[in-house]
Amino acid sequence: MKAKEIRALARENLKQIPKKIYMSMGLLLVVANIIPSVVNQVTDSKSGVGVNIIFFLLEIAAVLLTANGYIFFDRWRNKIQKGGEEPNAWCGLTGQHIARLAVYGVIEALIIVSVTLAIVAVIVGLVISQVPVAVSIILLILLVVLLVWIELRLTYVVYVIDDDVRTGQKRSVWAEIGASWKLTKGRVWKLLCLKLSFLGWYILTAFTLGILGIWLMPYYNLAIAETYEQSKEDKY
Template identity: 75%
Template structure:
């Protein structure tokens, strides 16, 4: 199934969700993603552990709220397509969710952070005359491609965690990461195309100071939830 078809399904699902339900969640996701960046820029000229702690707390809160959005709209997809129970707004922030999501976030941050540090080292190294520019550029491209690939392979982990919690399945977060990783095998290109198909929309959201995001985040989350469900059914 192509990105256009998944987006069409997501739009159809979004039409069936009351605006009074999805718009507040969309606004919350916009705020969650904007506030850490605003605070970071506002405190950029200041140094000290206090500013770093505030930024870290906001980043953690943003990650948890984003995960809640993924779960919320995935459950709405289940309600619309499979007649499941209507979810409450905080279904992804139960005690069982927060613990697993926090552990997953730490693991993801360590993986992504390691690659990011390597990218920064290459950028710094490219300014050293002894390092050929062509070598630095090639290594930089490879590391950036690796970073994108890892992010794509982790696309479904939040959904796997929620499925385990709903079904009562007991396994480690690491096993859940492995399950999500396995589910994206052979689907990275399709997931990349799906994400790129939203690039223009997110650019417009930036131009509207995030206002468009009130509609865009629910739309994107429903599309990714659709991709997850189709992958589980081996139809994607």
């Protein structure tokens, strides 16, 4: 399906969720992503172990709440299309979820940091003129593309983790990452186009100081969840 069709399905699914439910979760997701940035700005002029610990904990909370949002709306999509009970607001924050998400978070962070350090090294080489400009620019573009590509291939990991928890599968996190890798094979461009199609909405959200995000986050999460379901159907 094209991005336009997926967004249309997501909007139809959103209409089936009570407004007070999806807007409450949307507000939680907006707050979860804003608070770390606000705290970082407030404490920018300060230093100390305590401040760093608080910021680190808020970042972890934001990541976990964001993952919970993905799982929550994916389960709502399942309920709408296949029936069943309404998902609990904290369905993605069980002990099993948190344990697996924590391991995945560390692995993802190591991958991203490694590529980011390589990007920084290229930029430094460009600044101090140790590497030809043309070579540095090509390397920089390739590394940025690699980083985006990796992030897109990891799009479904959270959903795979939730499926394993619900079905009682005991796969390792590496196996779950591998499952996401397989499901996104041949779909990277479509995922990129879908995510970019929300760019205008995110710009509008910035102009509304995040208020529009209360509606946008559920809409976006349902769209990504729809692509996950379609990927599984195509695989089987």
